Amino acid sequence: MSETLTRPVVRGRALVYGWSAAGLLLAALPFYLDRFWLQAGLFAMAAALGAIGINLLTGATGQLSMGHAFFLAVGAYGYCAFAGDGSDGLAGLGLPGWLAAVLAVALAGLAGGVFSPIAGRLRGAYLGIATLALIFIGQHVLFNAHDVTGGYNGRAVPPLSLFGLTFDDTELLVAQVPFGAVEKLWYLGLVLLVGGVLFARGVLRGRPGRAMNAIRDHRIAAGVMGIPVARYRAAVFVLSSMYAGLAGVLLALVFQRTVPEYFGMALSLEYLAMIVIGGLGSVAGAVAGGVFVSLLPQLLTRYSDALPLVSAPGTGGIAPGEAARYLYGAAVVAVVLFLPGGLVRLAARTRKTPTSDRPSGEAR
Amino acid sequence: MNHRRQAVRGLAAALAALVALTAAGCSSKAKTGDGKVTGAGGVKTGEGVTDKTIALGALTDMTGVYATLGKSVTQAQQLYVKQVNAAGGICGRQLELTVRDHGYDPQKALAAYTELEPKVVGYTQFIGSPFVAAVKSRVDGQDKGLVLPQAWSASLLGSPYIRVLGATYDVETINAVDFLVTEKGLKKGDKLGHVYFEGDYGENALAGSKHAAGKAGLTVVEQKIKPTDNDMSAQVAALKQAGVKAVVISAGPRQAASLVGVAAATGLRVPVVGNNSAFAPQLLGTQAGPALEKMYWFASPSLPIGADTPTAKKLVADYQAAYPGDGLDNGIVAGWTAASVFGEALKKACADKDLTREGVDKALLTMKAHDAGFGMTHDLGDPEAPSSRESVIIQPDKSVPGGMRTVRQPFVSEAAKSYTP
Numbered sequence: 001m002s003e004t005l006t007r008p009v010v011r012g013r014a015l016v017y018g019w020s021a022a023g024l025l026l027a028a029l030p031f032y033l034d035r036f037w038l039q040a041g042l043f044a045m046a047a048a049l050g051a052i053g054i055n056l057l058t059g060a061t062g063q064l065s066m067g068h069a070f071f072l073a074v075g076a077y078g079y080c081a082f083a084g085d086g087s088d089g090l091a092g093l094g095l096p097g098w099l100a101a102v103l104a105v106a107l108a109g110l111a112g113g114v115f116s117p118i119a120g121r122l123r124g125a126y127l128g129i130a131t132l133a134l135i136f137i138g139q140h141v142l143f144n145a146h147d148v149t150g151g152y153n154g155r156a157v158p159p160l161s162l163f164g165l166t167f168d169d170t171e172l173l174v175a176q177v178p179f180g181a182v183e184k185l186w187y188l189g190l191v192l193l194v195g196g197v198l199f200a201r202g203v204l205r206g207r208p209g210r211a212m213n214a215i216r217d218h219r220i221a222a223g224v225m226g227i228p229v230a231r232y233r234a235a236v237f238v239l240s241s242m243y244a245g246l247a248g249v250l251l252a253l254v255f256q257r258t259v260p261e262y263f264g265m266a267l268s269l270e271y272l273a274m275i276v277i278g279g280l281g282s283v284a285g286a287v288a289g290g291v292f293v294s295l296l297p298q299l300l301t302r303y304s305d306a307l308p309l310v311s312a313p314g315t316g317g318i319a320p321g322e323a324a325r326y327l328y329g330a331a332v333v334a335v336v337l338f339l340p341g342g343l344v345r346l347a348a349r350t351r352k353t354p355t356s357d358r359p360s361g362e363a364r
Numbered sequence: 365m366n367h368r369r370q371a372v373r374g375l376a377a378a379l380a381a382l383v384a385l386t387a388a389g390c391s392s393k394a395k396t397g398d399g400k401v402t403g404a405g406g407v408k409t410g411e412g413v414t415d416k417t418i419a420l421g422a423l424t425d426m427t428g429v430y431a432t433l434g435k436s437v438t439q440a441q442q443l444y445v446k447q448v449n450a451a452g453g454i455c456g457r458q459l460e461l462t463v464r465d466h467g468y469d470p471q472k473a474l475a476a477y478t479e480l481e482p483k484v485v486g487y488t489q490f491i492g493s494p495f496v497a498a499v500k501s502r503v504d505g506q507d508k509g510l511v512l513p514q515a516w517s518a519s520l521l522g523s524p525y526i527r528v529l530g531a532t533y534d535v536e537t538i539n540a541v542d543f544l545v546t547e548k549g550l551k552k553g554d555k556l557g558h559v560y561f562e563g564d565y566g567e568n569a570l571a572g573s574k575h576a577a578g579k580a581g582l583t584v585v586e587q588k589i590k591p592t593d594n595d596m597s598a599q600v601a602a603l604k605q606a607g608v609k610a611v612v613i614s615a616g617p618r619q620a621a622s623l624v625g626v627a628a629a630t631g632l633r634v635p636v637v638g639n640n641s642a643f644a645p646q647l648l649g650t651q652a653g654p655a656l657e658k659m660y661w662f663a664s665p666s667l668p669i670g671a672d673t674p675t676a677k678k679l680v681a682d683y684q685a686a687y688p689g690d691g692l693d694n695g696i697v698a699g700w701t702a703a704s705v706f707g708e709a710l711k712k713a714c715a716d717k718d719l720t721r722e723g724v725d726k727a728l729l730t731m732k733a734h735d736a737g738f739g740m741t742h743d744l745g746d747p748e749a750p751s752s753r754e755s756v757i758i759q760p761d762k763s764v765p766g767g768m769r770t771v772r773q774p775f776v777s778e779a780a781k782s783y784t785p
Contacts, residue, residue, distance in 0.1 A: 034482065035478050035481070035482070036475065036478045036479040039474070039475060039478050040475060043471060043475070143562055143563065144562065151563070151564070151567070152493075152494065152562070152563035152564045152567075153493060153494045153497045153517075153519060153564050154494055154497065154498070156497075156501065169501075169502065169505055169506055180506075255470065255471075255474060255498060256498060256499075256501060256502070257494075257497060257498035259470040259494045259495070259498060260494075261468070261470060261494060262469075262470040262471070294471075297469075297472060298471075298472065298475045301464060301465065301466075301472060301475070301476060302475075302479055322427055
């Protein structure tokens with residue numbers, strides 16, 4: 001921890017207190033918030049995990065991917081297929097939930113690995129178009145491979161159980177507060193998100209992060225410096241897919257059903273919007289963007305009655321769904337114009353200490 | 365690392381305080397009783413019901429693929445609520461309909477369901493059968509609020525709380541094929557074309573046409589399409605080559621118009637029947653209009669909006685007064701029927717002095733012959749079966765309001781009576 005040595009102890013202490021206060025707050029939320037908010041928070045956590053994945057790939061390594069939704073689908077459906085016990089007439093291996101989750105993430109990584117020879121050859125817009133194909137193939141399979149995916153209506157997601165605790169709606173009283181699926185999943189989501197953030201920071205701040213940035217900034221120069229460009233790009237693709245797979249598993253657990261309609265091109269674009277809005281190439285940016293993009297439409301729908309210009313559905317005028325889309329567009333334009341570094345720049349700007357002492361892997 | 369230890373100690377203390385606080389009941393989430401109270405008029409009430417109001421939810425799609433349907437259904441239900449409230453409400457309470465538009469997005473649909481769940485008695489509308497399937501385990505397991513989906517897939521049957529109103533797609537298709545056999549001269553050994561959407565609507569309908577074809581000795585020629593396919597030339601060519609004598613279409617209005625238009629232009633002059641989702645009155649204004657009037661029919665679970673019944677006539681007049689400039693379609697009938705079924709269940713529950721969710725569910729199960737005023741009686745006593753197996757056959761006709769003329773009054777074919785999904 002070189003930071004705590006160079007900075008005054010007071011600042012370090014403030015930082016620790018700040019983080020513990022934030023952690024405590026997040027840990028306390030399930031005791032107070034109702035299901036709607038916890039569910040929205042879980043969607044945001046899943047989005048943040050997925051956004052970290054695509055930020056490693058697109059933001060840090062400069063490889064445009066439009067196929068992120070496909071890997072989310074692999075994670076979500078993979079989990080169902082590994083954990084399902086076949087009682088609903090669909091193929092399932094009946095493995096314990098935690099093992100199924102791990103295998104689903106591995107499967108998403110494998111899918112990324114299978115695609116990585118193509119990812120290694122193509123760059124920029126060409127890679128974007130190639131990954132776009134994944135979505136169309138993926139959705140075709142999801143709709144038609146009935147025995148595994150359940151077709152149009154999707155399939156039910158078996159609940160996860162871990163150390164004897166089952167993450168389903170059976171009520172568990174903790175200090176008089178009934179804990180259902182979302183309350184339990186909230187803690188799982190927090191643990192996964194913290195783990196995912198720390199791992200990605202480790203990757204970005206270390207040697208691999210520098211190599212990835214070098215590949216993004218100048219591929220040939222990176223190669224000349226001795227970075228195995230092809231191998232790195234393949235590895236990042238696999239890692240990014242695994243993050244997407246993890247996000248898919250978490251989403252599936254929250255939804256309690258996988259719906260093929262969801263894993264379309266709009267979702268991939270949403271993930272790209274998240275990292276652009278949040279900040280390309282940084283973990284904090286991915287988290288901020290993920291939270292922003294996934295919460296915005298839900299908040300607008302909920303408070304549609306109170307917002308000016310936005311009308312209640314059925315009365316004419318701008319519907320909340322449309323308003324959210326306009327705001328998205330406006331946010332992307334505003335960020336590109338005024339905050340080229342994304343929302344994280346906003347935080348960095350208000351902070352007094354210069355951020356230039358951070359390694360380039362974290363801040364672009 | 366002294367400050368770290370301090371922080372950990374502080375954290376532990378705060379956590380302990382937190383648990384103590386919630387244990388003392390400071391969190392509004394803490395469990396206190398079962399939430400059921402006896403309110404005004406000695407009526408037992410639960411979620412969504414106060415002494416003055418009964419809250420209902422509508423999860424609709426006004427910005428996504430089913431935008432036109434969602435708008436009509438929602439406006440009809442808002443009209444119903446307005447009229448009921450003007451007449452004094454139900455059980456001395458005013459109805460409050462909260463509408464949430466999910467734009468056919470699973471995440472928003474689930475969020476809207478979760479948001480409204482603690483606040484409403486039930487849902488008069490839920491568009492999108494995948495989303496209904498997604499919340500099914502919650503509805504059956506703990507929420508137990510009544511949900512009336514705006515979808516007619518047989519896969520939604522079987523829950524005592526999620527109730528499909530009217531014939532499901534498979535039953536409707538069986539009735540449609542019966543119409544072809546009895547009135548359009550289709551006979552044993554003939555080939556029957558079936559153009560259908562991938563997904564549960566089309567596949568459910570296909571199950572119906574196969575059952576009916578088996579009974580009538582027909583062979584089904586399948587043509588599967590995607591909702592994004594708008595040009596039916598290839599399908600018409602394939603059906604023509606196969607020598608079909610009639611065609612069933614289980615798709616959207618656009619596909620039906622294209623199919624009929626192309627068939628008429630290329631000389632495949634055979635009768636075409638569709639499901640209730642395969643027609644919109646707007647089609648009559650297109651180039652395919654004349655062909656549709658000549659060789660297209662569709663089956664519907666209720667009489668059309670322009671029907672000659674007192675309820676239908678009053679609804680048309682009221683709807684046009686409330687929403688001038690909006691077209692008339694069968695979404696209005698569907699929305700109105702669902703709202704009236706829910707209203708009727710509430711009235712019965714009120715008579716039993718039990719407006720809790722369980723009370724409403726129980727009241728619904730006693731409704732064995734509900735007539736919403738569109739020529740159908742709905743039997744809601746059996747959760748395993750659709751509330752009605754009747755269909756009407758409708759022909760597009762520019763000259764009547766709504767563009768739809770009933771050519772065969774409500775009927776159940778023999779094959780549909782014996783059919784079990």
